[in-house]
Amino acid sequence: MSKLRPGLRFRDFLQVLKKEGDLVEITEQIDPHLEAGAIMRKVYEEKLPVPLFKNLKKDPKNPDPKNLFNIAGCIGGLRGFGNDHARIAHHLGLDSQTPMKKIIDHLVHVRKYKEGIPPTVITDESLAPVKANKLAGDKIRLNSLPAPLLHKGDGGKYIQTYGMFILQTPDKSWTNWSIARAMIHDDKHLTGLVMNPQHIRQVAEEWAKVGKGNKIPYALCFGVPPAAILVSSMPIPKGMSENEYVGALLGEPVKVIKAETNDSLVPIDSEMVFEGTLDLDTLVQEGPFGEMHGYCFPGTGHASPKYTVDAITYRDDAILPVSNPGLCTDETHTLIGGLISAEAKIRLMEHPLLSKLVLDVFTPYEAQAIWLAVSINTKELVKQNMTGKELSELIGNYIYSSKVGFCIQEIVLVGDDIDIFNWRKLFWAYATRHTPGDDQYFFHDKKGFALCPFMNLGPRNVDFMGGNVVTNCILPPQFKDPNFTFVTCDFEGYDEETKEQVLAKWDRLGF
Secondary structure, eight states: OOOOOTTTOHHHHHHHHHHTTOEEEEOSOBOTBTHHHHHHHHHHHHTOOEEEEOSBOOOTTOSOTTTSOEEEEOTTSOOSSSOTTHHHHHHTTOOTTOOHHHHHHHHHHHHHHSOOOOOEEEOOGGGOGGGSEEEEGGGOOGGGSOOOBOSTTOSSOOOBSSOEEEEEOTTSSOEEEEOOOEEEEETTEEEEOOOTTSHHHHHHHHHHHTTOTTOEEEEEEESOOHHHHHHTTSOOOTTOOHHHHHHHHHTSOOEEEEOSSSSOEEETTOSEEEEEEEEEEEEEEEOOOOOTTSOOOTTOOEEEEEEEEEEEEEOTTOEEEEOOOOSSSSHHHHTHHHHHHHHHHHHHHTSTTHHHHEEEEEOOGGGTTOEEEEEEOHHHHHHHTOOHHHHHHHHHHHHHTSGGGTTOSEEEEEETTSOTTOHHHHHHHHHHSOOTTTTEEEOTTSBOOTTSHHHHSSTTTTTOBOOOEEEEESOTHHHHOTTOOOOOSSGGGSOHHHHHHHHHTTGGGTO
16 A cells, blocks of 8 residues: 555545544535534634535535535644644644644745755546546536535635635746635636735736736646645745645655646646636625634625636545634634744745844734744844844834735734743733833834734725734843843743652642
8 A cells, every 4th residue: 555645645634634533524414504614613623633524415406416525624723632733744744743833944944945846747637536527518506516604604605715726827937826715606606805915816917917817717726735735825925836845845746737628737636626717807796704813794795806617627526625714723824824934934034134033933823823923032132232123123124015924913022932832921921021002013004914804894994004013022121131031930930950859749749
């Protein structure tokens, strides 16, 4: 039996989870209308195994009820036993015990030091499981598919929450793999957010420049290599093709094959592929949708572009991966937040001064991934003779001026005694080490994140400018005195001898 490659093949990923006791196969009939979503939310919130729904309630008009489709949810949620980030580690083919800090460092290392590996193009359809079944014309009936209504207030059935869009510029110089939400509009069309500064919008606008903004070829691939879906969430630089980075992460090329109706090259092991054209000129109602910040606001949809679905190819017993965003922790936090952390660290390491000061970067899930916590080397900070204002403005301008700052509303600076991957310690520092107002520096000339509830429902919802802040939680003496020290009033604050003495007799003390 061949070795399982969870980073390369989605079904291998699920098989690894099953072997580790982190997947539940649900054979009882489940309604994709809210019931599946409710199960998924409980799974996320209680860190339960991945649910694989193998008996969804089907519409009698479904063109292939045997194969279209099952649903796997909570793919990037946290695990309730062992390493809570095991599923994210498996996305990259790493050991299941790899913690998030090392996952981020791995992403950074490969980006900085490994050559990209482009995909390998396959022409033999017999080698591509995704070509096993094909639909076109009248056989395409999107409304008959068991796509989920995930939240009570959603404006439609969001079939696309964990799939990967593939778009290529007209000159073929840039192939973009990205995640962008999309819901079923009618039997032949999807609609979804195609917004700046997301790269899907930037590629689409290249087609508009040559007069083809209403006929932009795309492929939407579900169940792609887990490493690919992970990288599709990452705000890598404009013009950089994700597919080569994915190859570098996996140590081998992703195998791809040409789509049915356009030149898109799709991963051969995908579960399903929708393909057709994106029309920027025809706008239809999209949303609302319960998003990463934990809310759905009925009646707040958007006019969004329309995707025509001209062909569908799919595997036998196809599986639709689904993310159900909301209160932390789900894929919008582990993937979007985690990968913002990696890209922010890469960017900060490229700065001549900040590369000396920044140790680690993380978007804490408890802040719904709109905070960026930055750990600062305080010994090095003293050498730079900087003020809190100077450091905050330097980091704020640098991050908020780039795509990596798109989803971030608050940057929190802490000294290196704080483990930024420990929410309790981070929030302790936040509450006790900054003076509200005095140690906060605002960037009202920078774009805020339109999906944040306080942005889209507040006074800044006209142009979404501002609302960004850097909060400096580094104590004033830490900027000037290399010998400044303090004792933390917790167990770790005791000397090693005392701690060892206590631990040695802990059991016999009756605890």
